[in-house]
Amino acid sequence: MLKNRNLINADDFNVDEINEILNLAEEIIKRPSDFSNLCNGKILGTLFFEPSTRTRLSFESAIHRLGGDCIGFSESASSSTSKGESLADTIRTVSNYTDIIAMRNPKEGSAVLASSYSEVPLINAGDGGHQHPTQTLTDLLTIWMTKKRLDNMTIGLCGDLKFGRTVHSLIKAMSRYNNNKFVLISPEELQVPDYIKIFLKSKNIEFKEVEKMEDVIGELDVLYMTRVQKERFFNEADYVRLKDSYILDNNKMKLATEDLAVLHPLPRVNEIATEVDSDPRAVYFKQVRYGVIVRMALILKLLGVR
Ligand code: NCD
Numbered sequence: 112m113l114k115n116r117n118l119i120n121a122d123d124f125n126v127d128e129i130n131e132i133l134n135l136a137e138e139i140i141k142r143p144s145d146f147s148n149l150c151n152g153k154i155l156g157t158l159f160f161e162p163s164t165r166t167r168l169s170f171e172s173a174i175h176r177l178g179g180d181c182i183g184f185s186e187s188a189s190s191s192t193s194k195g196e197s198l199a200d201t202i203r204t205v206s207n208y209t210d211i212i213a214m215r216n217p218k219e220g221s222a223v224l225a226s227s228y229s230e231v232p233l234i235n236a237g238d239g240g241h242q243h244p245t246q247t248l249t250d251l252l253t254i255w256m257t258k259k260r261l262d263n264m265t266i267g268l269c270g271d272l273k274f275g276r277t278v279h280s281l282i283k284a285m286s287r288y289n290n291n292k293f294v295l296i297s298p299e300e301l302q303v304p305d306y307i308k309i310f311l312k313s314k315n316i317e318f319k320e321v322e323k324m325e326d327v328i329g330e331l332d333v334l335y336m337t338r339v340q341k342e343r344f345f346n347e348a349d350y351v352r353l354k355d356s357y358i359l360d361n362n363k364m365k366l367a368t369e370d371l372a373v374l375h376p377l378p379r380v381n382e383i384a385t386e387v388d389s390d391p392r393a394v395y396f397k398q399v400r401y402g403v404i405v406r407m408a409l410i411l412k413l414l415g416v417r
Contacts, residue, residue, distance in 0.1 A: 117235075118232075119233075122284065153179040156211070157184075159185045161217045165399060170406050173403050212232070246376050269337065295320045298356050324363060331367065339353055
């Protein structure tokens with residue numbers, strides 16, 4: 112039962128529950144007009160204490176496409192946080208105004224804290240470098256719609272695997288499907304945190320860490336590109352040194368198989384050359400569309416409308 116639940120971590124929902132959301136998303140793709148009034152009278156709160164284009168606007172688009180409304184803020188400067196209000200008090204307040212909340216906050220662990228004060232379902236739209244479970248639902252729907260399976264895959268993740276919260280959430284989610292393997296492509300300084308490696312080892316999931324994309328791109332079914340997370344670096348010099356570590360271009364795409372799927376949560380900085388955009392294997396703009404659909408499905412499930 113997903114009604115009234117929170118979504119904080121990518122593994123809060125079991126595989127059956129995730130599949131329920133993906134199935135509903137597929138129904139929405141087939142017959143969007145059947146869903147256009149289901150959230151009449153419902154209000155989504157979008158509390159964004161950190162910048163966002165896709166995540167916030169896709170949540171807002173999702174509730175509007177379901178016939179509901181939304182209220183919120185897009186930066187902490189325009190909320191009472193700037194006057195010193197605690198997160199707990201902001202959440203207690205906003206849960207009186209809304210039926211469901213999506214929150215992004217730069218502090219790891221803020222989402223679980225907020226959920227303990229919320230009277231309505233709370234969705235983590237990114238808590239610092241920790242987790243970003245609705246991006247993961249987007250990624251799962253994109254992989255499902257592109258490959259028609261979520262198991263038996265070699266998934267390459269490339270770039271900033273240390274600070275990239277979408278990477279942490281996606282690894283956790285894809286680990287639950289049978290026989291998936293991970294190829295972790297990053298400079299040494301930007302490898303996945305130890306807790307992810309410990310998690311993979313404890314589940315006996317095959318993974319390897321490499322530095323060169325060219326050596327492994329031919330083995331992959333999915334390549335998940337990420338940007339170097341500038342805002343989470345402690346010093347500018349390290350960022351400048353690492354920011355262009357990987358650039359996927361048409362030459363590298365020649366080394367990949369015909370049915371590779373290239374995903375990216377976006378925003379892109381330099382890590383995918385624009386020449387790759389017209390390659391049929393590049394699915395990152397389709398992924399943007401799936402982001403709205405999957406959030407529609409999630410909102411419907413948490414509100415218990417479907
Ligand atoms: C990601 C994020 O915010 O973590 N973007 C997104 O939600 N689509 C990735 C990123 O910012 O690099």
